[in-house]
Amino acid sequence: MTDFDAIDALLASVQEETALPPAEERRRLREALGLSRTQVAAVLGVSASTVGGWESGREPSGEIRAKYGYFLEGAQSKVGGVADQGAGGTEPAGAVVAEREPGDEPEREPVHESEREPAHEPEPVHDPAPCVLCGAPAVHQVEGFAQHLDAAQCEAATSSEAGPREQSAAAVTVTPEAVIATPGRPATDTAATKIVPAGRRAKEADSPDLIARAVDAALAAHSGDVDAATAALVKRAIPDAMALLDDTRKGARYQVIAHPPMPDILRRKTAKGPDDIWEARPNWTRPELPAGLHEVTALDINGAYLSALKTHLPIGALEHSTGNVHDRRRAGVHLITPPSWDLEHLLPNPLGNRDEAGELWVTEPTLRLLLRLSSDPYGLCEPPVIHESWTSGATEGLLEKFRIALKDARDRAIAEDDPVTLEYVKAMYAKFVSTMGESNYNRELYRSDWMHLIRSQAFANLWMKAYKCFDEGLVVVRAMGTDELHVSGDWRQIFTEGRAVTEVKVKDVYHLGEREAELPADA
Numbered sequence: 001m002t003d004f005d006a007i008d009a010l011l012a013s014v015q016e017e018t019a020l021p022p023a024e025e026r027r028r029l030r031e032a033l034g035l036s037r038t039q040v041a042a043v044l045g046v047s048a049s050t051v052g053g054w055e056s057g058r059e060p061s062g063e064i065r066a067k068y069g070y071f072l073e074g075a076q077s078k079v080g081g082v083a084d085q086g087a088g089g090t091e092p093a094g095a096v097v098a099e100r101e102p103g104d105e106p107e108r109e110p111v112h113e114s115e116r117e118p119a120h121e122p123e124p125v126h127d128p129a130p131c132v133l134c135g136a137p138a139v140h141q142v143e144g145f146a147q148h149l150d151a152a153q154c155e156a157a158t159s160s161e162a163g164p165r166e167q168s169a170a171a172v173t174v175t176p177e178a179v180i181a182t183p184g185r186p187a188t189d190t191a192a193t194k195i196v197p198a199g200r201r202a203k204e205a206d207s208p209d210l211i212a213r214a215v216d217a218a219l220a221a222h223s224g225d226v227d228a229a230t231a232a233l234v235k236r237a238i239p240d241a242m243a244l245l246d247d248t249r250k251g252a253r254y255q256v257i258a259h260p261p262m263p264d265i266l267r268r269k270t271a272k273g274p275d276d277i278w279e280a281r282p283n284w285t286r287p288e289l290p291a292g293l294h295e296v297t298a299l300d301i302n303g304a305y306l307s308a309l310k311t312h313l314p315i316g317a318l319e320h321s322t323g324n325v326h327d328r329r330r331a332g333v334h335l336i337t338p339p340s341w342d343l344e345h346l347l348p349n350p351l352g353n354r355d356e357a358g359e360l361w362v363t364e365p366t367l368r369l370l371l372r373l374s375s376d377p378y379g380l381c382e383p384p385v386i387h388e389s390w391t392s393g394a395t396e397g398l399l400e401k402f403r404i405a406l407k408d409a410r411d412r413a414i415a416e417d418d419p420v421t422l423e424y425v426k427a428m429y430a431k432f433v434s435t436m437g438e439s440n441y442n443r444e445l446y447r448s449d450w451m452h453l454i455r456s457q458a459f460a461n462l463w464m465k466a467y468k469c470f471d472e473g474l475v476v477v478r479a480m481g482t483d484e485l486h487v488s489g490d491w492r493q494i495f496t497e498g499r500a501v502t503e504v505k506v507k508d509v510y511h512l513g514e515r516e517a518e519l520p521a522d523a
Contacts, residue, residue, distance in 0.1 A: 017061070017065060018065050018066045018068075018069035018070075019069070020059070020060075020065070020068065020069055020072060021072060021076070023054070023055055023056055023057045023058075024055075026054060026055045026072060027055035027056075029072060029075040029076060029079055030051075030055070030075065032075070032079045033075055033078060033079065036048075037051040037052055037055075040071065043071070044064065044067055044068060044071065045064075046064065047239070050443065053444065054068065058259075124139060124140055209409075210240070210243060210244050210247060211244065211405070211406075211409040211421065211424070211425065211428075212409070212421070214233060214240060214424070215229070215233065215418075215420050215421050215424060218230075218232050218233050218420070219420065226419065226420055229420050230419070230420050230423050230424065233420065233423070233424040233427070234423060234424065234427040237424065237427035237428045237431045237432075238431050238432070238435055238441055238442050239444075240424075240428060241428040241429070241431065241432040242432075242442070242444045242445065244402060244405060244406075244428070245399070245402050245432075245445075248401035248402045248405055249401070249402075252401075253395075254315050254395065254398065255315075256315060256398065257315070257316050257317055258444065258445050258446065258447065259445075259446045260316065260317035260318065260446075260447070261317060262318070262446075262448060262449070263318060263320070263390050264276075265277065265333065265361055265390070266318075266333070266390075266448045266449055266452075267438070267448075268438055275448065276361050277333055277361050277362070277363060277452045278351070278352075278354070278360045278361060278362050278363075278366070279352070279363065279366070279452055279455050279456045279459060280350060280351050280352040280362065280363075280366045280369075280456055280459050280460070281352045281353075281455075281459055281481065281482075282348045282349075282352045282353070282459060282462060282463065282479045282480060282481070283352065283353050283479075283480050283481070284344075284348035284349070284352075284353065284478065284479050284480070285477070285478045286345065286346070286475070286476060286477050286478070287344070287345055288345065289475065289477070289488075289512055289513050290475065291513070292513055292514070292515070293511060293512075293513045293514055293515040294475065294477075294488040294511065294512045294513045295488060295509065295510075295511055296477050296486050296487070296488050296509070296510050296511065296512055297486065297487060297488075297491055297506060297508075297509050298478075298484065298485075298486045298506070298507040298508040298509070298510075299484070299485045299486070299487065299491065299495065299504045299505070299506065299507065300483055300484065300504060300505040300506070300507045301461075301462060301465065301482070301483040301484070301485060301504055302483075302498075302499060302500065302501050302502075302503055302504065302505060303407070303410065303429075303501040304458045304461065304462065304482035304483040305429055305430055305433050305454065305455075305458055305482065306403060306406055306407060306410070306429045306501060307403075307458070307461060307501055308433075308454045308455070308457040308458035308461060308482075309399045309400075309402065309403040309406075309429065309433075309454060310396060310397075310399070310400060310403055310457075311364070311365055311396065311453055311454060311457035312331040312364050312365075312368075312394045312395070312396050312453070313331060313394055313395070313396075313398045313399065313450055313453060313454075314330070314331045314332050314391060314392035314393070314394050314449060314450075315392055315393050315394060315395065315398065316392040316393060317392060318332050318333075318390040318391060318392050318449060319390070319391060319392060320388065320389070320390055321388070321389045321390075321391065322387065322388050322389075323386070324385055324386045324387070325386065326367065326371065326386060326389075327391070329393065329394065330389075330391040330392060330393055330394050331364040331391060331392070331394030331453065332364060332389060332390045332391030332392060332394075332449060333361050333362065333363055333364070333389070333390050333391075333449060333452065334361065334362055334363075334364070334367050334386050334387075334388070334389045334390075334391075335359055335360070335361050335386070335387045335388040335389070336359065336360065336361075336362055336367065336370075336384040336385060336386050336387065337358070337359050337384060337385040337387070338351055338360065338362075338370065338384050339370065339374065339381040339382040339383065339384055340381070340382070341381060342381075343380060346470065346476070347380075347466060347467060347470055347476060348463065348466060348476075348479045350366065350369050350370055350373060350381075350460075350463055351366065351370075352459065359387065362384075362456075363452050363453045363456040364391075364394075364453055364456075365453060365456040365457040365459075365460040366456050366459075366460065367384065367386070368460075369460045369463065369464075370383070370384045371383055371384070390449075403429075406425050406428060406429050407501055409421060409425050410422060410425045410426075410501070411500060411501075413425065414499050414500070433451060433454050433455065434451070436448070436450055436451045437451040437452075455482070458482035458483075459481075459482060461482075462479060462481075462482055462483065462484075462485060463479070465485055465495075466479045466485055468494055469485070469487045469489070469491065469494060472489075472493060472494055473489065474487045474488065474489030474490070474491060474494070475487065475488040475489055477512070484507070485504075488512075491504075
């Protein structure tokens with residue numbers, strides 16, 4: 001067989017994917033037959049939220065695509081056939097969107113004047129650059145980012161110019177009412193109305209408290225059995241977290257690409273193996289203590305992953321660049337030569353426990369921590385050398401409303417001694433972080449870069465708490481994972497004891513070292 005024959009055989013073996021009608025038409029066909037998403041999902045062997053994703057631009061693949069295509073073809077025949085409506089009017093592929101009735105545009109939450117970002121006028125660019133939202137060429141920039149000024153331009157570019165991998169990036173479409181079911185009206189429907197500030201006057205919140213509604217429904221469904229309700233809520237924590245994310249993203253400034261193509265460094269080499277990204281997880285114990293007896297307090301940092309949701313996250317698909325340059329308006333992963341660390345006897349290495357020397361891929365939080373420690377007023381190490389980067393335009397507030405919703409629910413649960421809500425919220429943010437990478441448990445969001453960045457931010461937060469103790473004269477004894485810090489000294493001058501996210505709990509108190517021998521009185 002010649003090389004050309006082999007190529008022909010390879011091409012012949014590739015099966016063409018089943019053609020599907022546009023997203024809006026898929027939903028129209030289902031509704032025309034009076035079928036629910038749950039009914040369609042049951043026969044296809046998927047979840048109702050997955051069907052919702054397909055009806056808002058997400059594309060199935062493989063055998064399930066063929067089955068879905070067969071269903072749609074049959075539905076088309078039963079309805080009587082419809083004209084192809086084209087791709088116009090659909091949400092941009094890859095955007096986190098919510099189902100809304102026409103004209104039902106959510107109002108943005110008012111921002112206090114002191115927190116409002118300065119307005120930036122669009123500026124033309126001479127050379128078209130990839131739009132930060134859809135990746136297609138754009139001729140304007142906002143705040144230094146190339147960007148289409150009209151959402152319709154992103155839609156047109158996505159449908160006509162995006163490559164196969166970009167077009168397969170699926171939109172996260174979660175309907176909170178479908179995911180967080182509420183059989184009947186829970187008793188708390190008569191509770192006080194949640195309000196938010198709006199200029200000089202307060203107003204009712206735009207959306208219901210999805211967490212409280214889910215907890216009330218679970219307790220009602222299990223006749224008040226706390227353990228059974230908790231188990232049921234924890235089991236569905238992932239889809240409920242995605243529903244909450246979708247709800248908190250209404251009216252958001254940025255559209256998030258939920259299934260972007262990932263560079264090879266962010267892909268696992270084997271099914272259970274790691275990718276190439278180093279997260280800088282600390283597991284450090286001080287080698288020697290000053291002479292004398294030390295009372296050591298093991299502190300538990302509350303809500304470490306919840307706090308880490310506030311980090312610089314890339315909005316769009318990652319783009320490759322080279323050179324020893326760091327753009328603070330972007331975020332991603334970076335190949336660096338790290339600086340040497342000469343303070344291992346006092347503080348953990350910001351890179352965590354790493355045996356091998358040389359270059360490595362680190363996340364944005366790790367790089368920013370190293371750059372911070374290399375500059376004034378710290379001056380603890382040399383700056384790292386950056387060789388390559390995979391980054392996108394970024395913002396620190398991408399998950400901020402999501403984080404605050406979880407934090408508020410957690411605070412209320414603690415104040416009201418509500419273990420069901422507390423365990424539910426913990427499961428939501430913990431599983432959200434752990435399953436957004438290459439996971440079969442969360443197919444609504446494939447962002448392994450976000451997963452690494454959020455976990456690394458938790459490690460960086462712990463490191464800075466260790467440094468704060470050191471700077472205040474305490475002896476740092478151990479630092480482990482995201483939430484465990486052992487110190488000797490008056491830690492209460494730095495931290496407040498409690499269960500809130502900004503507070504710490506005491507896990508253990510123990511002693512190290514020996515009491516100095518007392519000298520004789522006549523010495």
